[in-house]
Amino acid sequence: MARPKIKPEVSTENSAKAERRWNVIVRNDPVNFMGYVVVAFVNVLRIPHDAAKQLMRLIHEEGRATVWTGGRERAEMLALELQQWHLDARLEPDA
Protein backbone atom coordinates (compact mmCIF):
# COMPACT_ATOMS: atom_id res chain seq x y z
CA MET A 1 0.00 0.00 0.00
CA ALA A 2 1.33 3.31 -0.97
CA ARG A 3 1.88 5.81 1.70
CA PRO A 4 -0.11 9.00 1.37
CA LYS A 5 2.04 11.73 -0.03
CA ILE A 6 1.82 14.38 2.54
CA LYS A 7 4.56 16.87 2.52
CA PRO A 8 5.27 18.10 5.99
CA GLU A 9 4.86 21.80 6.37
CA VAL A 10 7.98 23.42 7.63
CA SER A 11 7.82 26.92 8.91
CA THR A 12 11.20 28.41 9.53
CA GLU A 13 9.70 31.21 11.56
CA ASN A 14 7.85 28.87 13.91
CA SER A 15 10.75 26.51 14.48
CA ALA A 16 13.03 29.42 15.15
CA LYS A 17 10.52 30.69 17.69
CA ALA A 18 10.19 27.27 19.32
CA GLU A 19 13.93 26.82 19.61
CA ARG A 20 14.65 30.30 20.80
CA ARG A 21 16.23 30.44 24.22
CA TRP A 22 15.19 32.83 26.93
CA ASN A 23 17.03 34.31 29.87
CA VAL A 24 15.47 34.80 33.27
CA ILE A 25 16.99 38.02 34.57
CA VAL A 26 16.90 39.18 38.17
CA ARG A 27 17.71 42.79 38.94
CA ASN A 28 19.01 44.18 42.20
CA ASP A 29 16.48 45.67 44.54
CA PRO A 30 17.13 47.62 47.72
CA VAL A 31 14.38 46.05 49.82
CA ASN A 32 15.01 42.32 49.89
CA PHE A 33 17.85 41.12 52.10
CA MET A 34 20.71 39.08 50.66
CA GLY A 35 19.84 36.01 52.77
CA TYR A 36 16.24 36.21 51.57
CA VAL A 37 17.34 36.29 47.93
CA VAL A 38 19.52 33.21 48.51
CA VAL A 39 16.56 31.33 50.04
CA ALA A 40 14.44 32.35 47.05
CA PHE A 41 17.01 31.03 44.54
CA VAL A 42 17.49 27.75 46.41
CA ASN A 43 13.74 27.15 46.46
CA VAL A 44 12.81 28.34 42.98
CA LEU A 45 15.86 27.42 40.91
CA ARG A 46 16.62 24.29 42.95
CA ILE A 47 20.32 25.08 43.14
CA PRO A 48 22.74 24.58 46.05
CA HIS A 49 23.29 27.38 48.56
CA ASP A 50 26.77 28.19 47.27
CA ALA A 51 25.52 28.68 43.71
CA ALA A 52 22.61 30.76 44.99
CA LYS A 53 24.98 32.96 46.97
CA GLN A 54 27.18 33.48 43.90
CA LEU A 55 24.17 34.60 41.87
CA MET A 56 23.00 36.88 44.65
CA ARG A 57 26.45 38.51 44.90
CA LEU A 58 26.60 38.97 41.13
CA ILE A 59 23.24 40.76 41.20
CA HIS A 60 24.34 42.89 44.13
CA GLU A 61 27.58 43.90 42.38
CA GLU A 62 26.46 44.13 38.76
CA GLY A 63 22.89 45.26 39.29
CA ARG A 64 21.47 42.23 37.46
CA ALA A 65 22.26 38.66 36.47
CA THR A 66 20.92 35.88 34.29
CA VAL A 67 19.78 33.19 36.68
CA TRP A 68 18.51 30.68 34.14
CA THR A 69 18.54 30.18 30.35
CA GLY A 70 16.42 27.79 28.32
CA GLY A 71 13.04 27.20 26.73
CA ARG A 72 10.27 29.77 26.91
CA GLU A 73 7.77 27.77 28.93
CA ARG A 74 10.15 26.91 31.76
CA ALA A 75 11.57 30.43 31.71
CA GLU A 76 8.06 31.85 32.14
CA MET A 77 7.40 29.52 35.05
CA LEU A 78 10.62 30.46 36.82
CA ALA A 79 10.16 34.20 36.24
CA LEU A 80 6.64 34.02 37.64
CA GLU A 81 7.81 32.07 40.69
CA LEU A 82 10.61 34.56 41.33
CA GLN A 83 8.11 37.40 41.06
CA GLN A 84 5.97 35.59 43.61
CA TRP A 85 9.03 35.83 45.84
CA HIS A 86 8.88 39.57 45.08
CA LEU A 87 12.15 39.63 43.19
CA ASP A 88 12.54 41.91 40.18
CA ALA A 89 12.55 39.09 37.62
CA ARG A 90 11.91 39.37 33.91
CA LEU A 91 12.31 37.47 30.66
CA GLU A 92 14.66 38.42 27.86
CA PRO A 93 15.48 36.60 24.63
CA ASP A 94 18.94 35.06 24.69
CA ALA A 95 21.26 36.90 22.32
Added chain:
Amino acid sequence: MPEIRLTMTREARTVLSDLLRLIAPAASRVAVRRARVPDEDADVASYWTSALEEHASEEARLLASAFAGAQGDPAVIMLRSEAQALAFLRAVSSVRLALRELVFSDIPDSRLEASEELDDESLPSEKRHAIACYACFGLLQQSLVAQLSPESLD
Protein backbone atom coordinates in the same frame (compact mmCIF):
# COMPACT_ATOMS: atom_id res chain seq x y z
CA MET B 1 11.79 20.84 60.34
CA PRO B 2 11.51 22.02 63.94
CA GLU B 3 8.81 24.54 64.70
CA ILE B 4 9.90 28.11 64.01
CA ARG B 5 9.06 30.88 66.47
CA LEU B 6 9.11 34.59 65.89
CA THR B 7 8.92 36.51 69.13
CA MET B 8 8.04 40.18 69.66
CA THR B 9 6.66 42.34 72.40
CA ARG B 10 2.90 42.64 72.70
CA GLU B 11 3.20 46.31 71.81
CA ALA B 12 5.15 45.53 68.62
CA ARG B 13 2.58 42.91 67.66
CA THR B 14 -0.25 45.42 68.09
CA VAL B 15 1.52 48.11 66.08
CA LEU B 16 2.48 45.74 63.24
CA SER B 17 -1.03 44.21 63.15
CA ASP B 18 -2.60 47.66 62.87
CA LEU B 19 -0.26 48.56 60.05
CA LEU B 20 -0.95 45.29 58.26
CA ARG B 21 -4.67 46.00 58.22
CA LEU B 22 -3.92 49.22 56.37
CA ILE B 23 -1.19 48.07 54.02
CA ALA B 24 -2.16 44.48 53.13
CA PRO B 25 -4.75 45.33 50.42
CA ALA B 26 -2.32 47.79 48.84
CA ALA B 27 0.53 45.27 49.07
CA SER B 28 -1.37 42.99 46.70
CA ARG B 29 -1.76 45.77 44.17
CA VAL B 30 1.90 46.77 44.44
CA ALA B 31 3.05 43.17 43.93
CA VAL B 32 1.06 42.89 40.70
CA ARG B 33 1.93 46.35 39.40
CA ARG B 34 5.63 45.90 40.13
CA ALA B 35 5.89 42.56 38.32
CA ARG B 36 7.12 42.52 34.71
CA VAL B 37 4.41 40.48 33.06
CA PRO B 38 5.30 39.43 29.50
CA ASP B 39 2.66 40.97 27.24
CA GLU B 40 3.28 39.28 23.88
CA ASP B 41 0.60 36.67 24.53
CA ALA B 42 -2.70 37.83 26.06
CA ASP B 43 -3.51 34.41 27.56
CA VAL B 44 -0.13 34.11 29.23
CA ALA B 45 -0.36 37.68 30.54
CA SER B 46 -3.83 37.04 31.93
CA TYR B 47 -2.77 33.79 33.62
CA TRP B 48 0.35 35.46 34.97
CA THR B 49 -1.55 38.41 36.47
CA SER B 50 -4.19 36.14 38.02
CA ALA B 51 -1.48 33.97 39.57
CA LEU B 52 0.19 37.04 41.11
CA GLU B 53 -3.13 38.39 42.43
CA GLU B 54 -4.12 35.07 43.94
CA HIS B 55 -0.69 34.67 45.52
CA ALA B 56 -0.79 38.19 46.97
CA SER B 57 -4.24 37.62 48.48
CA GLU B 58 -3.04 34.38 50.04
CA GLU B 59 -0.07 36.21 51.58
CA ALA B 60 -2.34 38.88 53.07
CA ARG B 61 -4.53 36.17 54.65
CA LEU B 62 -1.48 34.34 56.02
CA LEU B 63 -0.06 37.47 57.65
CA ALA B 64 -3.40 38.45 59.16
CA SER B 65 -3.89 34.96 60.56
CA ALA B 66 -0.31 34.70 61.90
CA PHE B 67 -0.49 38.02 63.72
CA ALA B 68 -4.00 37.35 65.02
CA GLY B 69 -2.76 34.06 66.49
CA ALA B 70 0.25 35.64 68.20
CA GLN B 71 -1.15 36.25 71.67
CA GLY B 72 0.54 36.82 75.01
CA ASP B 73 3.53 38.89 75.99
CA PRO B 74 5.90 38.34 74.40
CA ALA B 75 3.74 37.55 71.38
CA VAL B 76 4.90 34.51 69.47
CA ILE B 77 4.18 33.63 65.84
CA MET B 78 4.47 29.87 65.39
CA LEU B 79 5.31 28.50 61.95
CA ARG B 80 4.81 24.77 61.94
CA SER B 81 6.11 23.71 58.53
CA GLU B 82 8.77 24.79 56.07
CA ALA B 83 6.10 25.68 53.51
CA GLN B 84 4.37 27.93 56.03
CA ALA B 85 7.67 29.57 57.01
CA LEU B 86 8.62 30.24 53.39
CA ALA B 87 5.18 31.68 52.68
CA PHE B 88 5.49 33.96 55.71
CA LEU B 89 8.92 35.06 54.53
CA ARG B 90 7.52 36.04 51.12
CA ALA B 91 4.54 37.78 52.68
CA VAL B 92 6.78 39.97 54.83
CA SER B 93 8.78 40.90 51.74
CA SER B 94 5.55 41.98 50.06
CA VAL B 95 4.66 44.28 52.95
CA ARG B 96 8.13 45.84 53.04
CA LEU B 97 7.99 46.50 49.29
CA ALA B 98 4.57 48.10 49.62
CA LEU B 99 5.71 50.34 52.48
CA ARG B 100 8.79 51.34 50.53
CA GLU B 101 6.83 52.18 47.41
CA LEU B 102 3.73 53.74 48.91
CA VAL B 103 4.89 55.54 52.03
CA PHE B 104 8.52 56.59 51.66
CA SER B 105 9.63 56.15 48.07
CA ASP B 106 11.21 59.61 48.30
CA ILE B 107 13.81 58.50 50.85
CA PRO B 108 17.09 57.19 49.36
CA ASP B 109 18.03 53.60 50.10
CA SER B 110 21.30 54.59 51.74
CA ARG B 111 19.47 56.62 54.39
CA LEU B 112 16.99 53.82 55.06
CA GLU B 113 19.72 51.24 55.49
CA ALA B 114 21.39 53.46 58.04
CA SER B 115 18.03 54.02 59.78
CA GLU B 116 18.83 57.73 59.83
CA GLU B 117 15.25 58.58 59.02
CA LEU B 118 14.02 57.08 62.29
CA ASP B 119 15.65 59.96 64.15
CA ASP B 120 14.66 62.65 61.68
CA GLU B 121 12.00 64.61 63.51
CA SER B 122 11.32 66.81 60.51
CA LEU B 123 9.55 63.87 58.84
CA PRO B 124 5.80 63.46 59.39
CA SER B 125 5.11 61.08 62.26
CA GLU B 126 3.17 58.66 59.97
CA LYS B 127 6.22 58.31 57.78
CA ARG B 128 8.53 57.70 60.72
CA HIS B 129 6.06 55.17 62.06
CA ALA B 130 6.01 53.36 58.71
CA ILE B 131 9.82 53.34 58.56
CA ALA B 132 9.98 51.85 62.06
CA CYS B 133 7.52 49.12 61.02
CA TYR B 134 9.54 48.50 57.85
CA ALA B 135 12.62 47.95 60.03
CA CYS B 136 10.67 45.64 62.40
CA PHE B 137 9.40 43.53 59.51
CA GLY B 138 12.98 43.35 58.30
CA LEU B 139 14.12 42.02 61.66
CA LEU B 140 11.37 39.40 61.61
CA GLN B 141 12.42 38.38 58.12
CA GLN B 142 16.09 38.10 59.05
CA SER B 143 15.26 36.10 62.16
CA LEU B 144 13.21 33.75 60.02
CA VAL B 145 15.99 33.28 57.45
CA ALA B 146 18.48 32.64 60.27
CA GLN B 147 16.27 29.89 61.71
CA LEU B 148 15.06 28.45 58.44
CA SER B 149 18.23 28.48 56.41
CA PRO B 150 21.31 29.68 58.32
CA GLU B 151 23.55 28.63 55.43
CA SER B 152 21.90 31.35 53.32
CA LEU B 153 23.51 34.02 55.46
CA ASP B 154 27.14 35.05 55.17
